[in-house]
Amino acid sequence: DAMVIQNPRYQVTQFGKPVTLSCSQTLNHNVMYWYQQKSSQAPKLLFHYYDKDFNNEADTPDNFQSRRPNTSFCFLDIRSPGLGDAAMYLCATSEQGKREKLFFGSGTQLSVL
């Protein structure tokens, strides 16, 4: 029944070692988002795709990249993770209309050693 699926649930990487987080959706939504949520903080939008159009937030570090090869899948690539990148990463989707709510996955908790 899961509609937005994130894998893995927990990811451990080493300082500076590239890591990729995955998100897939069964909702056929146009828009996909990646949020970063550090401990006890609000989720912060990193970027979003409207179909294949990529929209980066102004303060998202260059270290963070994303790919959306098709409607269903979206990836978050962290090229050289630092200790400060340890966080929960949340993927979300929404339909085209701006009133539409976001559907979130369960998140991937990233640890950087």
Next chain:
Amino acid sequence: AQKITQTQPGMFVQEKEAVTLDCTYDTSDPSYGLFWYKQPSSGEMIFLIYQGSYDQQNATEGRYSLNFQKARKSANLVISASQLGDSAMYFCAMRSNSGYALNFGKGTSLLVTP
């Protein structure tokens, strides 16, 4: 720029009682949407309720209602008849109708006690 403020870092409520979680916002956008999400310890963000800035009536969804006061720029969430399963973090969020980004407040941790 948008700003969402949740001034209550933590709240307690007894089971079956009602509780109000505060949210104020600031925006220069004339048209926007306000959302409340629940985040249990499992981490998933669960949509609760939506209010459009031009909606005339306050939104309701089951035990959740949104007390929208546009002139005061407040969008408080009211949970009636609290249940133990309501214990979670609650986030107020806003999106301008000219964009897709959903911006969140810092959240309020709600604990429902027996």
